[in-house]
Amino acid sequence: MTSPKVMLRSRTRSDLRSPSWGGRATHQTRRTSPGARQTGGIGLVGNLLPSPEEWAVRNQALAQTLAELVNSHAPTKTGRGLEVGCQWGVLLDCLAGYTTLRWWGVDPVIGRHRSRSGWELFNGFADDLPFGDSVFDCVVLANVYEHIDPDRRAASLREIRRVLVPGGILVGQLPNPHFPLESHSKLPFMGWLPPRWQDTYWKLSPARRGPGFHSVTIRDLRRRAERAGFERLLVRNFSYPPEAAPTSVRWLARVLERPMKVMPWAWQFVFSRSR
Ligand SMILES: C[S@@+](CC[C@H](N)C(=O)[O-])C[C@H]1O[C@@H](n2cnc3c(N)ncnc32)[C@H](O)[C@@H]1O
Secondary structure (H helix, E strand, O other), rough: OOOOHHOOOOHHHHHOOOOOOOOOOOHHHHOOOOOOOOOOHHHHHHHOOOOHHHHHHHHHHHHHHHHHHHHHHHOOOOEEEEEEEEOOHHHHHHOOOOOOOOOEEEEEOOOOOOOOOOEEEEEOOOOOEOOOOOEEEEEEEOOOHHHHHHHHHHHHHHHHHHHEEEEEEEEEEEOOOOEEEEOOOOOHHHHOHHHHHHHHHHHHHOOOOOOOOOOOOOHHHHHHHOOOOOEEEEEEEOOOHHHOHHHHHHHHHHHOOOHHHOOOOEEEEEEEEOO
16 A cells, blocks of 8 residues: 555654554553443443444445445545544445455554454544645545534534645534434433433443544534535435444434434435535
């Protein structure tokens, strides 16, 4: 893979010497990540955490649908793509398999790292990306916008725009916080509660909270993206196939397949950087 050094900002060039370069996520880091199983919580709700096989189905469905959007809308100027909020690159590896782009990733929880397939991943936040201007055809932001501090959303979108070529696209997914079973906590109606009540309610969740999430909808993203200099190309409802649901509730996921076309699990979107 070609090194991205030429497009890195100086801050990251010095990180090339960081001892964390090439490091792998430890078992401990993964166990303490948001969303990982925690002790306590309601037993019944514990059955709602996906198994590794169900998680693989989820990644496959997500990667395929996002890749379809990338392949239909991204310009072919640089041949490069970036995933913001990539964790350790699991989704990125899957997504890369469906596109012809060369990929990089950024996430605040990782050090300098390589995904299993060898893509280079960096430490960084969406509002301070360690790359030069106009170096990517495409940025993927999947299940990340709701984790960005509301005060940093506008700056994050401006920063993503900066690293895209004119006409480059921002593609991604935002979970619907108003879906009756909230996707991060696996608790009913969590996304409807005021933040201070969420703190208490989360104690019943089988999933670790970590920094948690902010209840935010596609309206907010659309409005801020347009202000940051993006044009909306597509917003669509999206729900995973029932096979991605834990076995205990798969029958319910099948029953709800139709209603979920109206009240989706998530939205997928494509915005284009205006010139
Ligand atoms: C739910 S994970 C999504 C991982 C992957 N994109 C996927 O969909 O499988 C959310 C990720 O966003 C990252 N994140 C949170 N705040 C961020 C920010 N301000 N900038 C970039 N990434 C952020 C978190 O560290 C976490 O790894």
